[in-house]
Amino acid sequence: MIALASDEVLVGIRNLRVDFRIDKTEIFEAVKGISFDIPVNSTVALVGESGSGKSVTALAILGLLPKENSRVHPDGRVLYREHNLLELAPGAMQKLRGRDISMIFQEPMSSLNPVFTVGFQLGEVLTRHLALTGSQARARAIELLREVGIPEPEQKIDAYPFQLSGGQQQRVMIAMAIACEPKLLIADEPTTALDVTIQKQILDLLADLQQRHRMSVLFITHDLAVVGDIADYVIVMREGEIREQGGVQQIFEAPRDAYTKALLLCRPQLARRPRRLPVIDDFLKPTPLELQDIPERSRGLSGDEPIVLEVRHLSKSFYSRVGLFGKREFKAVKDVSFKLAKGKTLGLVGESGSGKTTVGLTMMRLHHESSGEVLFEGKDLLAMPPQEVMRYKRRIQIIFQNPYSSLNPRFTVGQILMEPMQIHRIGTSEQQRRDMTYELFEKVGLPDASFFKYPHEFSGGQRQRIAIARCLTMKPDVLICDESVSALDVSVQAQVLNLLQDLQDEYHMSYIFISHDLAVVKYMADQVMVMNEGEIVEIADSDEIYLNPRHPYTKKLLSSIPQGWHSAKATT
């Protein structure tokens, strides 16, 4: 633990232990006796992958754990001033919450009540905790909105949440959280649901507010890269235990724990492109791997690769009704043209709403195009009659973002993999199809026992492997990866990226790799295409685009990437 004088400690957590009851006999230890301090006027980052117990820790501090199936061990203590928060009466705790300790959640859209205006929801906090009158509360609310950087706060105070963008909603949540000048602000993945440019703004805002209000922030995240910019102290958690804690400089420059090292290096970096990404197991082995040992991979197009797919002037509009007869057109994709080379990866980068997913879905005929053509072996896929499309369908496949929703929960994995083979009559008999399924299990690294299991029995990474295996059953020429690793933990993401790369090396498939994460795209893609508001603003070889971005939007995107510790030092 970090050595601190007692007057420097705001909240001290001692031997916190939280159990969840799964059923009568089984108990899951979410947090296994952790101790750490949150110092006064500083930012502590709690970093860990899903299931590490980081959010449970935050909820335990706030006393928000569900009473019916969770148990906080009585030995543990959460010391705030002279109180042990774990033993505080519910009424006293409620007074403390929101006034002394407040929290921001991951999803701003679902944390705000959609039927009340922003001003009403902010005012509620102010009148309840600070006993302000209606007009005082309104004046203070406008002040708060201005402070968190909402433009035209006098107008926006009467806006409903849906009239604000995701970033603005998160700003409103932050305004509510700091309304009562809390001593401790707990931010649970506050930027995970936001675009990279918005994420940077919110991180800057949080850092600024922390300084100005002299409060402490407990910043919970799965992404070590965002921590470097704002944290003073870092705590790395895994499976309910603290692996390492220390100052941010020590964690980034001289991590002692193998897991911390792994977390830092599993994430693709802009500077290097190893042949394979290191995974956690590489670091937990007796002889840990050195990053320098992995050979680098060169990317880019030579210019004479055969073209497997060509998209020409693709446009897609969505219409919404206005009034009785009117129609409003929203152009999601505007005149997009590109070529995909055989065996290469085209990265498609853009923020949410840029139309990158729509491009993928329209190419697959999952959306109807408004105009344009998609040429595959010289034939326009979009103009084909449905019977003819069936022959080409299997050759272009897609892996979706969310492995939890892209597999039918009522099918066994065996059924999921056999279905495309049955539809396209691949394999002559059921027995042969079954054999092919088991071969694919081996290829994507799933146990044979998966055949009779249901998707809910697998972790996120395993489910994405199932989705990949389903595409491989049809031996496609083109694979569209629509944010396929975005929902995965850093270590799992590395494994899936390695798998995708191995498969490309083996089968020479072409990938269209859609992602908002520029580091991942830099790692995977030979060519990168940047989209903004439905238009392609720049296409270039991936090294080229990261070294010499030409379009201002590309430059803005690149400058928003969280840089971790090293470059943060360099800029200051």
Add this chain to the structure above:
Amino acid sequence: MMEAVLGSTAIARAESPGLWVLAWRRFCRDRLGLVAFVVVVFFFGLMVASGLGLIAADWSKEVGVSDAPPAFIGPQTPPARPAAAPAAAADSSREGKSEPAVIDPLANELSDIRHQKGAGATDTAIVDPLADVLAEIRRESGAASAAETRAPTLVFGGDKWGRDVLKKAIKGTETSMFVGLAAATLAAFIGTVFGALAGYYGRWIDDFFNWFYSIFTSIPYLLLILAIAGVLNQKGTTTVILILGLTGWTGIFRLVRAEYLKHKVREYIQAADAIGASHMRRMFVHILPNVSHVVLVQLSLHVVLFIKSEVVLSFLGFGVGVDTVSWGSMLNEAQNELILGKWWQLAAATIAMATLVTAFSLFTDALRDALDPRLK
């Protein structure tokens, strides 16, 4: 986050079978639901056994005295009723053929004629034409009443013809429950198919079904039922099933349609489209198992609803025919009996119905909690 933590631990467990097995385990944890389930299964068993003729096949046999009281009350004492007293003749209009005494309908006329003719006339002049027939009837009925003595009390009493009320209630269970199950299945089938088509295809198909639904529901429910009953103009179990099934699909339609609207844009359906699955395959192989819990819960809710509706229909005289017994027709008979203080038929039908309906409702609640744990 909490779900994520719990979810990931559930995955970590070594063996964890299919979703239906998980739902069954959740169901078994609900004690009240389990008790209700046992009651429902018991009634179901009664229905099957009675349908196969294993029990209560002789429900229409007149085994007891008229309005025989239940055994735990004891036989009726006042008014003592001698078996073949002449006074009983006055009562014959109510008692009907069940009265063992056989009265010669020509007796009065014959004695009048004989009186007019005078005592000295020859006997051959006036012959009773019914004498032989009457003698035979007397012999037969005498033998019969000697063979079957009518029980003064029955287990749960008898109706006015002396039929066993308990057996009637069991037979009524068969009718009412069968009607409920069959009508609910029909309604669920129509509702699911319409809802699937409307929700999945959307656009004009959705509009068409929605208009059809709106028109259908704009007619008052009972009026609609009575109108269809009037049109079919044929009493019987099948008619009741058709009436209830054809009018009761509307709620299920709305719910299934909403579920399909939700599921058709899910990624796993897009994935099915991407691998080339046809519309029918996506609709009924991919989506249907994912909405089947909704249909199942609706099905059992409608069983309860339709059991009650059948009772109402039969009570109003639009229900099952006179040759079958249902809880509704029992309640209909009980109207007249209750005035005379014969409460047992009413009690039997009511207890049976209340038990089944309550148990089925509790079972449905438990089923919903087990199949859709997010609601909890």
